[in-house]
Amino acid sequence: MKDIYILGIESSCDETSFSIVKNGVEEISTVISSQIDIHKQYGGVVPEIASRAHIKNITFVLEECLEKAQMTTDMIDAIAVTYGPGLIGSLLVGVECAKALAFLYHKPLIPVHHIAGHIYANNLVKRLEFPLISLVISGGHTELIYMDKDYSFKKLGATLDDAVGECYDKVAKVLNLEYPGGPKIDKLAKVGEATYDLPIPLNDNSYNFSFSGLKSAVINLVHNEEQRGNIINKENLARSFQDVVIKSLTKKTMRALQEYQVKNLILAGGVSANSGIREEFEKLCQENKINYTCPSLKYATDNAAMIASAGYYAYLDGRRADLTLNATSSCNLE
Amino acid sequence: MKVFYIDTSSSYLYAGISDNDILLSSVKKNLGSDMSKFTIKEVENLFKEASLESSDIDKIIVVKGPGSYTGIRIGMTFAKIMAWSLKKEIVSITSLEAMSVLETSKVIVPLIDARRGFVFAGIYENNNVIMKNQYLKLDRLQEQLASLKKEFVYIGNQNKFKLENFIEYDPDILKIIIKYEGLKGENPHTIEPEYLKLTEAEENLKGIHYDN
Known part of the structure; x- marks a missing residue:
């Protein structure tokens, strides 16, 4: 069979990224331009600033990606782009770029759901085995997905309010940790003890999650302690918080694996870089004889390689968009 | 070409x-x-x-x-x-330069609503820029135009501010x-x-x- 080269484009939040992936598994080149230093001073991503930075970067990143691959656009078989969900202004720059390339070079255009991309980040580590369950955890998402074959998704549950990464960032803010605070909480948690009592959120029989209550509990706890003149032990609070998050995530995920009789678990999304979460899943999967994969750290956060990989399977599935493809801030994976 | x-x-x-x-x-x-x-x-x-x-x-x-x-x-x-x-x-x-392409001997004032009483506008006369493109309050633009003491036309999309001497941009x-x-x-x-x-x-x- 002829080799298929997919150009992936990702711009859903604050990373401008292009990548070329061969046959869905072999990364030829990936370039990621992160805006983290721009947004740091605002304590989070400012959508309009992100959109402005994307358009500044776009041809630089594309050029570098093609040069690294020693390829030209006409050698690409199809163009895959994140069309949603995400920040609408940011997404639009990537989508317009993809449509422009598809028009200028008469190439097929493949719309890719951002979450599908995160799941396929694992395909660049190890070919996905089905059926599988994927726990997608990031700054914008917390979802449990069931897949029985390539590019077929069934959502089992999702967060009802804040995404887990969002909750990490807000807790980090109240602890005066610099944005993005998630990795800093993970680091503090390693040396802390779970001495603070926090509620396990949405401890029910659904596959849904909830993190806004936990976030409020931490914020209230910090304010109460401050009012009493007590000093917060940041390490211990980070550990107490992270333990509750892990309990909530692992409990529902392990139950889903059992109920659906699935032997493959993959983690996906930026929060899958969290070492506490990784270690606990690794341990539980070993105990329960589950094949466990998580993306390598460079593919855990937003990147276009995962979009190109997912795009390959969407391409094989015959999915195409025409030049009226639009970006959307929220859309269904199924 | x-x-x-x-x-x-x-x-x-x-x-x-x-x-x-x-x-x-x-x-x-x-x-x-x-x-x-x-x-x-x-x-x-x-x-x-x-x-x-x-x-x-x-x-x-x-x-x-x-x-x-x-x-x-x-x-x-x-x-x-x-x-x-x-x-x-x-x-x-x-966009204001594009809008200023107009056959007239009058001063041309392309303007775009920028919300909250502000506009993006410039003042052009015979291919010369009298006021460079900027973000300013409509009142302030009108003051500048009054001080010019010349005949002028506004040009823009939809006359939201109900201005006189307004030409719809086509x-x-x-x-x-x-x-x-x-x-x-x-x-x-x-x-x-x-x-x-x-x-x-x-x-x-x-x-x-x-x-x-």
Whole structure:
């Protein structure tokens, strides 16, 4: 069979990224331009600033990606782009770029759901085995997905309010940790003890999650302690918080694996870089004889390689968009 | 010389293709919030109508703003990608410059609603810039115009401020192309929108307050 080269484009939040992936598994080149230093001073991503930075970067990143691959656009078989969900202004720059390339070079255009991309980040580590369950955890998402074959998704549950990464960032803010605070909480948690009592959120029989209550509990706890003149032990609070998050995530995920009789678990999304979460899943999967994969750290956060990989399977599935493809801030994976 | 022109800075898509100062195809359409959806499809139609391939174009003129932030980025992304990938010459003009292309002996005042009583505007007379394009309060613009003591016309889309001497903008795309096609080519990597205004977050961080 002829080799298929997919150009992936990702711009859903604050990373401008292009990548070329061969046959869905072999990364030829990936370039990621992160805006983290721009947004740091605002304590989070400012959508309009992100959109402005994307358009500044776009041809630089594309050029570098093609040069690294020693390829030209006409050698690409199809163009895959994140069309949603995400920040609408940011997404639009990537989508317009993809449509422009598809028009200028008469190439097929493949719309890719951002979450599908995160799941396929694992395909660049190890070919996905089905059926599988994927726990997608990031700054914008917390979802449990069931897949029985390539590019077929069934959502089992999702967060009802804040995404887990969002909750990490807000807790980090109240602890005066610099944005993005998630990795800093993970680091503090390693040396802390779970001495603070926090509620396990949405401890029910659904596959849904909830993190806004936990976030409020931490914020209230910090304010109460401050009012009493007590000093917060940041390490211990980070550990107490992270333990509750892990309990909530692992409990529902392990139950889903059992109920659906699935032997493959993959983690996906930026929060899958969290070492506490990784270690606990690794341990539980070993105990329960589950094949466990998580993306390598460079593919855990937003990147276009995962979009190109997912795009390959969407391409094989015959999915195409025409030049009226639009970006959307929220859309269904199924 | 074959020129491709695109302006997505308002709710209207204005685009056209010319060949040696003859307009081969053009479009003027109010796409409203569907600009992102239909712009490239409309561009495809333009090329079909002109019986040209995108690679036949020698020069791209893109309107870089000010205006709708999202709108500007749609045309600009397309123009940048086209210029960079097909190695075509690209030049940018402001939306206010495009609007100032008008047959009149009066002073021309292109203006775009920028909300909260502010406008993006410039003052032009016989190809000279009397007031450079800026973000300012409408009152302040009117004061400047009064002090000029000259006859003038406003030009813009929909007369939201109910101004007298207002002309509804209906671009003569060929005239705009002829006026600006001689501009020196710019680097497609560094060409970018002209917003004329920082984002609110940047204004707050830098303590900038527009009170003029």
